[in-house]
Amino acid sequence: MKNAFYAQSGGVTSVINSSAYGLFLELKKTVPEANIYVGKNGIVGLIEDEVYDLNKSKKSLDLLLDSPGGMFGSCRYKLPEINDEKFYEDLFKKLERYSISYFFYNGGNDSADTCYKISEAAKKLNYPLNAIAMPKTIDNDLAVTDNCPGFGSVAKYIATSAKEASLDIKSMCKTSTKVFILEVMGRHAGWIAAAAELANDDNNTYVHRILMPEVPLNEETFISGVKSDVEKFGYSVIVASEGLKDKNGKFYTASDTKDSFGHNQLGGLAPKIADLIDKKLGYKYHWSVSDYLQRSARHISSQTDVEQAIAVGRAAAKLALNNANGVMPIIKRINNHDEPYAWVIEESELIHIANKEKIVPTDFISEDGFRISQKGVDYLKPLTVGENYPKYQDGVPIYEQLDLHLAEI
Amino acid sequence: MKNAFYAQSGGVTSVINSSAYGLFLELKKTVPEANIYVGKNGIVGLIEDEVYDLNKSKKSLDLLLDSPGGMFGSCRYKLPEINDEKFYEDLFKKLERYSISYFFYNGGNDSADTCYKISEAAKKLNYPLNAIAMPKTIDNDLAVTDNCPGFGSVAKYIATSAKEASLDIKSMCKTSTKVFILEVMGRHAGWIAAAAELANDDNNTYVHRILMPEVPLNEETFISGVKSDVEKFGYSVIVASEGLKDKNGKFYTASDTKDSFGHNQLGGLAPKIADLIDKKLGYKYHWSVSDYLQRSARHISSQTDVEQAIAVGRAAAKLALNNANGVMPIIKRINNHDEPYAWVIEESELIHIANKEKIVPTDFISEDGFRISQKGVDYLKPLTVGENYPKYQDGVPIYEQLDLHLAEI
Numbered sequence: 054m055k056n057a058f059y060a061q062s063g064g065v066t067s068v069i070n071s072s073a074y075g076l077f078l079e080l081k082k083t084v085p086e087a088n089i090y091v092g093k094n095g096i097v098g099l100i101e102d103e104v105y106d107l108n109k110s111k112k113s114l115d116l117l118l119d120s121p122g123g124m125f126g127s128c129r130y131k132l133p134e135i136n137d138e139k140f141y142e143d144l145f146k147k148l149e150r151y152s153i154s155y156f157f158y159n160g161g162n163d164s165a166d167t168c169y170k171i172s173e174a175a176k177k178l179n180y181p182l183n184a185i186a187m188p189k190t191i192d193n194d195l196a197v198t199d200n201c202p203g204f205g206s207v208a209k210y211i212a213t214s215a216k217e218a219s220l221d222i223k224s225m226c227k228t229s230t231k232v233f234i235l236e237v238m239g240r241h242a243g244w245i246a247a248a249a250e251l252a253n254d255d256n257n258t259y260v261h262r263i264l265m266p267e268v269p270l271n272e273e274t275f276i277s278g279v280k281s282d283v284e285k286f287g288y289s290v291i292v293a294s295e296g297l298k299d300k301n302g303k304f305y306t307a308s309d310t311k312d313s314f315g316h317n318q319l320g321g322l323a324p325k326i327a328d329l330i331d332k333k334l335g336y337k338y339h340w341s342v343s344d345y346l347q348r349s350a351r352h353i354s355s356q357t358d359v360e361q362a363i364a365v366g367r368a369a370a371k372l373a374l375n376n377a378n379g380v381m382p383i384i385k386r387i388n389n390h391d392e393p394y395a396w397v398i399e400e401s402e403l404i405h406i407a408n409k410e411k412i413v414p415t416d417f418i419s420e421d422g423f424r425i426s427q428k429g430v431d432y433l434k435p436l437t438v439g440e441n442y443p444k445y446q447d448g449v450p451i452y453e454q455l456d457l458h459l460a461e462i
Numbered sequence: 463m464k465n466a467f468y469a470q471s472g473g474v475t476s477v478i479n480s481s482a483y484g485l486f487l488e489l490k491k492t493v494p495e496a497n498i499y500v501g502k503n504g505i506v507g508l509i510e511d512e513v514y515d516l517n518k519s520k521k522s523l524d525l526l527l528d529s530p531g532g533m534f535g536s537c538r539y540k541l542p543e544i545n546d547e548k549f550y551e552d553l554f555k556k557l558e559r560y561s562i563s564y565f566f567y568n569g570g571n572d573s574a575d576t577c578y579k580i581s582e583a584a585k586k587l588n589y590p591l592n593a594i595a596m597p598k599t600i601d602n603d604l605a606v607t608d609n610c611p612g613f614g615s616v617a618k619y620i621a622t623s624a625k626e627a628s629l630d631i632k633s634m635c636k637t638s639t640k641v642f643i644l645e646v647m648g649r650h651a652g653w654i655a656a657a658a659e660l661a662n663d664d665n666n667t668y669v670h671r672i673l674m675p676e677v678p679l680n681e682e683t684f685i686s687g688v689k690s691d692v693e694k695f696g697y698s699v700i701v702a703s704e705g706l707k708d709k710n711g712k713f714y715t716a717s718d719t720k721d722s723f724g725h726n727q728l729g730g731l732a733p734k735i736a737d738l739i740d741k742k743l744g745y746k747y748h749w750s751v752s753d754y755l756q757r758s759a760r761h762i763s764s765q766t767d768v769e770q771a772i773a774v775g776r777a778a779a780k781l782a783l784n785n786a787n788g789v790m791p792i793i794k795r796i797n798n799h800d801e802p803y804a805w806v807i808e809e810s811e812l813i814h815i816a817n818k819e820k821i822v823p824t825d826f827i828s829e830d831g832f833r834i835s836q837k838g839v840d841y842l843k844p845l846t847v848g849e850n851y852p853k854y855q856d857g858v859p860i861y862e863q864l865d866l867h868l869a870e871i
Contacts, residue, residue, distance in 0.1 A: 065633045067626070094636035122629030128637040212858045217476070217758035220531030220861060224474045227503035228537040233754060251858055321733065323751075342732075344750035345642060349626035353761055355857060437857030448764060448846030449621045449660055452629060 055084070055154035057373075058099065060092030061123040061189075062130075062160035062167065066203030067351040068362040069189050070124045072159055074117040075366025076187065077107065080155075083374055090151050090460055095128030096158070096167060099147055106460035112453070118359070119443045120452045121351035131163065132170050141174040148180065150462055155183050155373040159366075161190035161201070162408055165381060169403040172379030183373040186381040186403055187365050191348045193244035196409040197401040198383035202365055203348070205358030205436035208248030210350040211237055211292065212437060214343065216252035219259035219290045222339070226288035231336035232279060234291045236323035237343060241296045242412045243267050245347070248433055249292035250425035261289045261423075264326075266296035267413045268422040270305055276333045278423060283336060293322050352450055356439020361396070368398040379403045394435030464493070464563035466782075467508065469501030470532040470598075471539075471569035471576065475612030476760040477771035478598050479533045481568055483526040484775025485596065486516065489564075492783055499560050499869055504537030505567070505576060508556055515869035521862070527768070528852045529861045530760035540572065541579050550583040557589065559871055564592050564782040570599035570610070571817055574790060578812040581788030592782040595790040595812055596774050600757045602653035605818040606810040607792035611774055612757070614767030614845035617657030619759040620646055620701065621846060623752065625661035628668035628699045631748070635697035640745035641688060643700045645732035646752060650705045652676050652822045654756070657842055658701035659834035670698045670832075673735075675705035676822045677831040679714055685742045687832060692745060702731050761859055765848020770805070777807040788812045803844030 057080055061069055073091075080087060089107040092098035098105075105125060117124060133140050148156070158168040165186045172184035188195055193204035215235055222233045239245040243265025252259040261282040264270060282289035297305040306322045323340035330336055361384055368382035380400045388395040417429030425433070443450040466489055470478055482500075489498060498516040501507035507514075514534060526533060542549050557565070567577040574595045581593035597604055602613035624644055631642045648654040652674025661668040670691045673679060691698035706714040715731045732749035739745055770793055777791035789809045797804040826838030834842070852859040 061633070065630055094633075097636060120629060121626050123633035126636055127633045129634075130637055209857050213761050214755045214759070216858060216861060217530050217760055218754040220529060221474055221754045221758040222531075224470070224503075224532035224536045225538075227506060227535055228539055235755070251856075257863075324730065324733075339753050340751065341753035341755050342749065342751045343755065344748050345627040345630045346623045346644070346750050346752065346755075349630040350623070351626055352622050357857075434856055439857070440851070440854055442849070442851070445849055447660075447843055448618050448766075448848070449625060452625060454666075 054152040056088040056090060056152045057155040057157065058090045058092065058148065058151065058153045059157040060095045060098065060159065061125055061127045062095040062158055062164035063127060064191065064348065065123040065127050066189055066191050066348055067121040067206045067354045068202055068359050069159060070117040070120050071359050071362035072187050072189060072202060072366040073124065074114055075363035076157055076370050077114055079367040079370035083370065087155070090153065091125045093459070094126035095130060096132070097128045097130050100144065102147070104151065104460045105457045109458035110455050112455050116453050116455055119351065120454060121349040124455055125457070132167050135170050135174045135177065141178065145174065145178050145180050148182065151460070154181060157185050157187055157369050157373070159187040159189050161192065162195060162406065162410060165403050166407040169379055169407040172403065175378065183376060183378050185369045185373050185377065187369045188381055188383065191238060191245065192240050192242055194240065194242040194410045194412065196406050196411050199386040199396065200384055200436055202358060202362035204244060205355040205361070206350065206353070207245055207347050208251065208433060209355045209437035210347050210353050211245055211248050212251035213353060215249045215290060215292055216259045218341070219252065222288045222290060229337060230339050231283050232289050232291065232327070232330050232338040234293060234323045234326050234338065234340040235343065236293050236295060236321055236341070238347060239294045239296055241266050241410055243294045243296070244413055246292050246294035247413055247417065247425050247429060248437070250430055251433055251437060258286070259290060260292055261286070262291045263424060264291065264293040264297050265413060266294055266298055268418060269298050269300050269302065271300065272329065276330070279330060280334055291326065293326055295322055297322060351443055351452070354441045355437045356441040357436055359441045364398050372400060381406055390431065463561040465497040465499060465561045466564040466566065467499045467501065467557065467560065467562045468566040469504045469507065469568065470534055470536040471504040471567055471573035472536060473600065473757065474532040474536050475598055475600050475757055476530040476615045476763045477611055477768050478568060479526040479529050480768050480771035481596050481598060481611060481775040482533065483523055484772035485566055485779050486523055488776040488779035492779065496564070499562065500534045502868070503535035504539060505541070506537045506539050507535070509553065511556070513560065513869045514866045518867035519864050521864050525862050525864055528760065529863060530758040533864055534866070541576050544579050544583045544586065550587065554583065554587050554589050557591065560869065563590060566594050566596055566778050566782070568596040568598050570601065571604060571815065571819060574812050575816040578788055578816040581812065584787065592785060592787050594778045594782050594786065596778045597790055597792065600647060600654065601649050601651055603649065603651040603819045603821065605815050605820050608795040608805065609793055609845055611767060611771035613653060614764040614770070615759065615762070616654055616756050617660065617842060618764045618846035619756050619762050620654055620657050621660035622762060624658045624699060624701055625668045627750070628661065631697045631699060638746060639748050640692050641698050641700065641739050641747040643702060643732045643735050643747065643749040644752065645702050645704060645730055645750070647756060648703045648705055650675050650819055650821065652703045655701050655703035656822055656826065656834050656838060657846070659839055660842055660846060667695070668699060669701055670695070671700045672833060673700065673702040673706050674822060675703055675707055677827060678707050678709050678711065680709065681738065685739070688739060689743055700735065702735055704731055706731060760852055760861070763850045764846045765850040766845055768850045773807050781809060790815055799840065
C-alpha cells in the first residue's frame with residue numbers, strides 16, 4: 054500500500070489551502086487507492102502521532118478553495134541535522150506505520166529545508182520515499198521559482214489598501230493628516246512593500262515612498278523626500294517593509310531598550326517612522342500595521358494566485374508519482390516583455406532552494422531607491438490580476454472548515 | 463436662480479461619495495436648472511473661495527459610486543459661534559454670490575453642528591436657505607438615526623478581517639503566536655469593535671474578546687480571560703477600540719511620557735495591550751492597527767451601506783426642496799425582531815444631533831463585558847449584508863476620480 058502524507062508549514066497564506074486542494078484532487082484522480090494522511094500542525098503532527106485521515110472527512114474538499122489560514126494547522130519547527138540518526142529512524146518508523154510513500158511539505162525556505170532533510174534521510178535509510186516540497190510564502194523570497202503562491206494575493210491586498218488609504222488622506226490633508234505610513238510584512242525581502250507601486254498609474258501617484266530592506270534607510274534623503282511630497286501633493290503615503298535596515302545594516306526597529314522581562318521594547322516600524330517624521334517635520338500623521346490581515350485576506354485574493362496555488366499542488370502529486378525526490382514544483386514565466394503574462398510549472402531540486410532567500414533585484418528599484426522601476430512593475434502586476442471572491446452569508450465570508458478526524462493506526 | 467452647495471466634512475468613509483451621488487442625482491432630476499457647487503475641502507472651500515462647479519465636470523457622476531475617500535476633499539474645521547456676526551455676514555455674502563438656496567453638509571456630529579450653526583445664522587440674517595446635514599460616520603455614534611452611512615462597510619471589513627486573522631493564528635498557535643490583537647477606530651464609541659462579534663457563529667468563536675470604551679478595562683479579568691482562551695482554544699483573538707478607557711475613565715493609551723517636542727510618547731493601543739499580555743502571560747503575540755485601511759476599504763463595502771448612503775443623499779435633496787431647514791435625513795429601522803431587516807428614511811432636527819454621541823447600549827454587551835449580546839448582533843448584522851464590489855483593472859480597483867474645475871464667479 055502506497056499512501057501519501059501532506060503537511061503545512063511556516064506562516065500561512067490566503068491560498069495555501071488551494072495548494073492542498075490541487076494536491077488532493079490529483080492524488081484522488083491518479084492513485085485513488087492511496088490513503089491521504091495530513092499532519093496536524095505540520096510535521097509536528099507526525100512527530101507527536103497526530104495525523105488526520107482525510108478519508109474520514111465527509112465534507113467537500115472544495116471548502117479548501119475558500120478558506121484562508123492553514124486548514125490543518127501549521128508549525129515553525131526546525132528538524133535536526135540528518136546525522137541525528139535516532140530522530141530520523143523514529144520519524145521513518147512513523148512513516149512506515151502509515152505506509153507513506155509520498156511526502157508533501159507545503160511551505161517557504163525553512164520548510165524546503167525540512168523536506169530536503171527528509172528526502173536525504175530517506176536515501177540514507179533506504180526508505181522508498183518521494184519527498185516533494187510545495188512552494189508557499191507571502192514573502193515571495195524563494196529562489197528559482199519566478200514567484201511564490203500566496204504573494205500575489207498579498208500584493209493585491211497591499212496595492213488596493215494603499216490606494217484606498219491614499220484617497221482617504223488626500224481628502225483630509227488640507228486641514229488634518231499629512232502623512233500616512235503602512236507597515237507590511239516580508240521579512241528580509243521587500244517584495245510586499247514593492248507591490249504597493251501597483252497602486253500608482255500613469256496619471257496618479259497614490260504611493261509616494263516605498264521603504265525596503267534592499268535599500269538601507271537614509272534618514273536625510275527620506276525626510277527631505279517626504280517634505281517635498283507634502284509640498285507638491287499636500288500629503289505623503291509611505292509603505293514600509295518590516296525588514297527595513299539602517300545605514301549599518303541593522304534592523305531599523307532594533308532597540309537597545311529592554312523591559313523588565315528582558316524583552317526588547319515594543320514598537321513597530323510604522324510608529325517609529327511616524328515619530329521620525331514628527332520630530333523632523335512636525336506633520337500630523339496616521340499609521341497602520343496590517344500584520345496578519347494582509348496574509349489572511351482571502352476576501353481579496355488574486356485569481357492568478359489561486360490558480361498557481363492549485364497548480365503547484367497538482368504538479369507536486371505528478372512529480373511524486375513520477376518518482377521524483379527532493380524537488381519542488383516551481384513557477385516559470387514564459388512570456389516575453391510585451392506579450393501577455395504566461396506561466397508553466399517546472400521543477401527544481403531542493404538543494405537550490407532550501408534556506409536561500411531571493412531579494413528584490415536592483416533593476417526593479419528606482420534610481421532614488423524609494424520607488425519601483427517599470428521592470429519591477431512589469432514583473433509584479435500580472436501576479437495580482439483577477440478577483441476570486443469567497444462566498445458570503447449575512448455579510449461575512451463563510452470560510453467553512455473541513456471536518457477533520459485523527460487516524461487511528 | 464436657486465443653486466445648491468454641497469461639501470464633505472470630518473473623517474471620510476468608503477461610501478460618502480455615494481451620498482453625494484444620491485444628492486446630485488435627485489437635484490438634477492428635480493431642479494435641473496439649479497447649479498451645483500461643491501466645497502473644495504469642505505466648508506473651508508467656501509470660506510477660501512475654492513468651490514467646484516459640477517457643471518464643468520465632463521466625466522460620469524457614476525464614478526462617485528465606486529471611489530472611497532472624499533472625492534471633493536474634506537476638512538476638520540469648527541465654525542465660530544453664531545454671535546460672530548462678521549464671520550457669518552462674510553460667509554453668507556459668498557453664498558449669495560453663488561445664489562445658493564440649498565446647503566448640504568455631509569458629516570458626523572461636528573459637521574451637524576456646522577450645519578446647525580449655518581441654519582441658525584440664515585434665520586438671523588434673513589437669508590432664505592435650506593440647510594440640510596447628511597449623516598456620515600464610520601463611528602456610528604450619531605444620535606437619533608438607527609445607524610450611520612459608512613459604518614456598515616467598516617463593520618463588514620472588521621468582522622471579515624478578524625475572522626480571517628483568526629483562521630491564521632489558529633494555524634500558527636501550536637508552535638508560535640498565541641494572541642492576536644486588532645486595534646480599530648470608533649472614538650468614544652465601541653460600535654466598530656462590537657462589529658467584530660459578527661465574525662462568530664453558532665458553531666465557532668473566531669473573536670474571543672472585544673474591548674470597548676463603554677466597558678472600562680479591568681486588567682485582571684481581561685488577563686485571566688485571555689489565559690483561559692489560550693488554554694481552551696489554543697489562542698485568543700482580541701479586537702480593541704482606540705477609545706478604550708481604564709478604571710478611572712482615562713484613555714488607556716494616555717501616557718505621561720513626553721518626547722523632546724512635548725508630544726505624548728508614541729504607542730497605539732494594540733502594542734500596549736500586547737505588552738500587558740507579554741508581561742503577565744508571556745505569550746507570543748501579533749498585533750495589527752487597521753487605521754485608515756478600515757474606513758477606506760471600498761473593496762469590501764456593504765451593499766446595504768451603499769444603498770443607505772445613496773438614500774440619505776436623495777432624501778437630503780427632497781427635504782431641501784420641501785423647504786426644510788436645520789434637519790438631517792435619518793435611517794429608521796422598521797422591522798420587528800423576527801422579521802427581515804427593513805428601513806426607511808425619516809428626518810430629525812439638528813438640535814437633537816449636533817455634538818451628541820450615541821454609545822453602545824448596555825443590553826448590547828454581554829454580562830462579562832467582553833462580548834456582544836444576541837440583541838447587539840441582531841442590530842449589527844443586517845448593516846453588513848451584501849457585497850458591492852468596485853471595478854478592477856490589472857488587479858487593482860480603478861477608483862477613477864471626477865474631473866473637477868473651480869467655479870469662476
